[in-house]
Amino acid sequence: MTGGAYFLGIDAGGSNCRARLVDAQGVVIGQGRSGPANARIGIEALYATLMETAAQAIAEAGLSPAERATIRAGMGIAGITRLGMREALEALDFGFASTAFATDAQIANIGAHAGRDGAILIIGTGSAAKLRIGGQDFTIGGYGFPISDEGSAAALGLSAMRHALRALDGRTRQTPLSAAVTERFDHDTAKAIAWMDQATPRDYGMFAPLVMDYAEANDPIARSIVEDAAEHIERFIETIFARGVARCTLVGGLAPRISPWLRARTVERLSEPLGDAIDGALRLAGFEPAV
Numbered sequence: 001m002t003g004g005a006y007f008l009g010i011d012a013g014g015s016n017c018r019a020r021l022v023d024a025q026g027v028v029i030g031q032g033r034s035g036p037a038n039a040r041i042g043i044e045a046l047y048a049t050l051m052e053t054a055a056q057a058i059a060e061a062g063l064s065p066a067e068r069a070t071i072r073a074g075m076g077i078a079g080i081t082r083l084g085m086r087e088a089l090e091a092l093d094f095g096f097a098s099t100a101f102a103t104d105a106q107i108a109n110i111g112a113h114a115g116r117d118g119a120i121l122i123i124g125t126g127s128a129a130k131l132r133i134g135g136q137d138f139t140i141g142g143y144g145f146p147i148s149d150e151g152s153a154a155a156l157g158l159s160a161m162r163h164a165l166r167a168l169d170g171r172t173r174q175t176p177l178s179a180a181v182t183e184r185f186d187h188d189t190a191k192a193i194a195w196m197d198q199a200t201p202r203d204y205g206m207f208a209p210l211v212m213d214y215a216e217a218n219d220p221i222a223r224s225i226v227e228d229a230a231e232h233i234e235r236f237i238e239t240i241f242a243r244g245v246a247r248c249t250l251v252g253g254l255a256p257r258i259s260p261w262l263r264a265r266t267v268e269r270l271s272e273p274l275g276d277a278i279d280g281a282l283r284l285a286g287f288e289p290a291v
Helices: 043-061 085-090 104-112 153-169 176-183 189-198 201-205 208-216 220-242 255-261 264-269 277-285
Strands: 006-012 017-023 028-034 072-077 098-102 118-123 127-133 136-141 248-251
Touching: 006 043, 006 104, 006 277, 017 043, 017 277, 028 043, 043 072, 043 085, 072 085, 072 104, 072 277, 085 098, 098 104, 098 277, 104 118, 104 127, 104 136, 104 248, 104 277, 118 220, 127 220, 136 220, 153 176, 153 189, 153 201, 153 208, 153 220, 176 208, 176 220, 208 220, 208 255, 220 248, 220 255, 220 264, 248 255
Parallel strands: 006 072, 072 098, 118 248
Antiparallel strands: 006 017, 017 028, 118 127, 127 136
């Protein structure tokens, strides 16, 4: 690194876009935050959000136009693997000295292991494992809901809906969980089906806290749903270590609540993250923290 250099890390996901600007010593001098910034919103909207978020961080730092032009940026973007998206991004002018791109999961993995080899198992609305072995990136799972995303919040919600509808039909016994789910639809099967026709993975994922609450309260169906999810997560973790990765970190919104349902010997194999996704984006940009 040379004196006076600036590095910008951006984590652009489906929920929000975050930016962090640091100087050559790693001191945070500016931050930014805005709305959704995954590839699905389209290249023009994505570019506008990335520029807006970067501009917030640059304004907070008070950089001059000349200083802005020296920035080296790293951006992790959800959905960048969509056909033609990376090429479209690389064709854009961000006005920085350099701009490197990766998926949001890749920067999360880089940050979690401080740039070294390792894996993250993401347990959020969806689920997928990202591995880095010998500097090469690999993915396990993550094929899309409902085919994939085992053990995720969306999977918990889908299982809860299935049980609730069977309970309404009388094919299985009602439990406090099924009643709580069907209450959202006035216990009306037609209303539930109409909702399902439009529901997204995130919509299903909204039921996950309810499932966890009832599982912790010993609702038998909720417990079975969560135990099944935990088994899928256990298998993910076993597969990750079988690939030869030394470090694995559990991340994602559901991770803290599902962890107590994993076997103790599994949890003991997991490592705490050494940094976050934006730390990974900064490393992608070329920033190397002093040891």
